[in-house]
Amino acid sequence: MLTYLIWGIGYGFAAAMQPGQFQAYLMAQTLRQGWRKTLPMIFAPLLSDGPVIVIVLLALSRLPVWWLQVLRFAGGLFALYLAAGTFRALRDFQPVQESPPSGERQNLFRAVLVNLLNPGPYLFWSLVTGPLLLAGWKVTPLYGIGLLAGFYVTIMVTLAGFIMLLSGSGKLGPRANRFLLGISGLALAAFGIFQIFSSL
Template sequence: MTGRRKLGGFLFLGITIGFAAAVQPGPTQIFIISRTLTGGWRHALPLACTYLISDIPIVTVVLLILSNVPDLARDILHLAGGVFLLYLAWGAFRTFKDYDRNQSYQTQSRVQSLFKAVTINLLNPNPYLTWSLVMGPMLINAWRENPVHGISLLVGFYGMMVLTTAVIIIIFGVIRRLGPVVIRILVGVSAIALSGFGIYQIVLGIHNLTGG
């Protein structure tokens, strides 16, 4: 019974952290919402797997080095991620500026959208910090205690992240049906938000690199 309780405890812990991570506003989530608004929820639904795919190399690197992500690497990621986000913000702004209510914006394939979403998350320092400071040590301890416990933690974490992201996509897919004016406004908001995150990451990276 104790073993089952521990197993359930690690599963619940993974679910809790996964939900908190999925609903946390960030550049990846904003990009996913932007794609949902311009392409519809069916087009954007595969993006629910973004975190699962992008975290494979992140988790591998963090667990191999068994230490925190170096400050220099974090700062470089801030800069690279900021530049990439500004590029995406420009694309969203162009969609906002040239929006045609009679035109379909599903010009990018699902694979292209997924690739961009994964790239955004790979250039975001937060997953590296989360895994090096929180999830990494937790997973190692759970795995050492019992590999099944570690697997339970991972299943709860990523299962909830995928499910929650899918629900967010569907919700904004419904909002998309409110009309072209609403879509255009929300796309404009997403462009501003992406720009804000991009500028913030660049400023933070420069500040850390210069020791300001």
């Protein structure tokens, strides 16, 4: 079980550190609302990957190739939508302030959507961790549980560290926050455009 736990930790760290839509979205939200409002979003992969794992392990191999292309296109459009919201926030930028409590649930929902509409988790689970999970589970379910536990605990801890590190940028002043917010918006737009063109 220790071997599968270590594999889960390693792959979880790699997945959390890989640049992508989700990381760019976390960056934008941290700079817009602060770490307290953004921190609950570390649970988004845990909430969104359940359906992803089921789809990948049970159905993805039986679906036509164009299905992944449709998903990639939809994810690209959603990333552009998030980028537009980031640029609107940049235009009307104000130093981080408390946002309405209702926004936390909405932000978590959007973070879950980012993962569900992003082909990255589907590819990751179909090519990397999915086969490993199945192999371990066939030996004993404990191996599979060890892999999943290591994977998701590491992802959440790493993402929390990422958010806290970004929140420290507030000490650099509003100009630094505006700059980083602009970078996150550009990153979201770039990911969206890339996904749309790669789906055609």
